[in-house]
Amino acid sequence: MEQCRTTVAKNLIFLCLVITGIFLSCKTFSNELSSISLVQRMQIKKLKNGKMSEMPRFNRQPTYPWKGDLQCERFSVQLAEKDSLIKWPLTSFPGSGVTWTRQMIEGITGFYTGSVYYSDPSPTLNRDGNVTDNTDDPLCGCTILDKDHEATVQVGKQGLDAYFELLHRLGHAGIVHQQYDRRGVLLLRNPMDVIFSFRNWQLAGKTGNASPDAFKGPEWEEIIDYVAYAWADHAIRWIEQIDQGTVLFYERLLGKTAENELRRLLNIIGFKPIDSDRMKCALSHRNRTDHKRHIKNKMLLEPKHRIKLMKSIHQVQQSLRRKGWPTLPIYLYDVHSPDGKI
Structure with missing residues (x-):
């Protein structure tokens, strides 16, 4: 016993x-x-037909984004040599114009940007409307900047609960120092514009338009709450954690200040020399429609929604001032009201 x-x-x-x-x-x-959230999101292969799909092969074949323009068609874009470039994230809230911004950066530098998202298409389409054949791999050291929406991009369930899950349970809150050694470029756009782009992107993809019913009702109220909180929270966390980097403003890239904005960016990430002819070509082709919505309906926000989003703008503006960085160009913002007033 x-x-x-x-x-x-x-x-x-x-x-x-x-x-x-x-x-x-x-x-x-x-x-x-x-x-290792970057590896988790990018390097761990997706299952396809029960098998691990392979990463695209490294291919330095150049493409020519401005074919048909006699002044610009000679300029090419390609991947750099492996491990020749420092890893820089270009982070933003979805709907902030990151694809359009990447087009300009690629044209000016001659190097592709990348993405931490598996099979994310190139920002530039060829003349047939197809995606150019480059490798989006932020681990190769061959892309000038890499798109990273961090915890603001969600698959499936959307909202603050999913946002906090990614931040605090899956470690996305530490990406800037764990993956990028506190380097970063933050792209900011008026959240009162972002919220409509984000909703369209949620329901209709990069180029489609959601039904008008998608912008009213309880679910729309939840989207307002989510964007108002997460847009500011994401921006402030990156502003506070970045030691080497800067902020870009979508609205400044639209106007006459675009060249100064882009030169400031390239100076910060250490890219030189800057080719003035490439800069002129990139700016002259800003109106290209790759991945853009062809129909953009003017939509209004209710006063309570504008105030909620203005509070978020105020919080980010204070954070930028504390950092000593350029501040939000609020005077360029569309407040989506009938009379243009908050």
């Missing part, structure tokens, strides 16, 4: 050790996923 008890006790101890080991292994794996 005593021998039986001893055997049972040994088995229980062994079982406890096994369970403890499994727990620690799971915890370690979870921590590893949190600390």
Whole structure:
């Protein structure tokens, strides 16, 4: 009987050790996923037909984004040599014009931008309307900047609960220092414009338009709350955590200040020399329609929604001032009211 008890006790101890080991292994794996979120999002391959799909092959073949323009068609864009460029994130809230901004940066530098999202299409289409054949791999050290929406981009369930899950359970809050050594470029756009682009993107993709019914009702109220909070929270966290980097403003890239804005960016990330002819070509082709909505309906916000979003703008403006960075060009903002007043 005593021998039986001893055997049972040994088995229980062994079982406890096994369970403890499994727990620690799971915890370690979870921590590893949190600390290598870029790899989690990009390098871990997606399952396709039950098999792991392969990453695209590294291909430095150049493409020519401005074919048909006699002044600009000689300029090409291609990947840099592997591990020749520092990893810089271009982070933004979805709907902030990052694809359009990437087009200009690629044209000026001659190097592709990348994306942390698997199979994210190139921002530039060829003359047939197809995506150019470049490799989007932020781990290759061959792209000038890499698109990263961080926790603001969500698959499936949307909203603040999903946002906090990505931030605090999956480690996205630490991406700027864990993955980018506190480097970063933050692209900001008027959230009163972003909210409509974001809703269209949610329901109709990059170039489609959501039904007018999508901009009213309880679900629209939840979207307002989500964008108002997450747009500001994302911006402030990156502003506070970036040691080397800057902020870009979508509205300034639209007007006469675009060249100064882009030169400031390229100076910060250490790209030189800047080709003045490439700059002229990039700016002259700002109106290209790759991945853009062809129909943009003017939509209004209710006063309570404008105030909610203005509070977010105020919070980000204060954060930029504390940092000593350029401030939001609020005077250029469309407040989406009938009379143009808040």
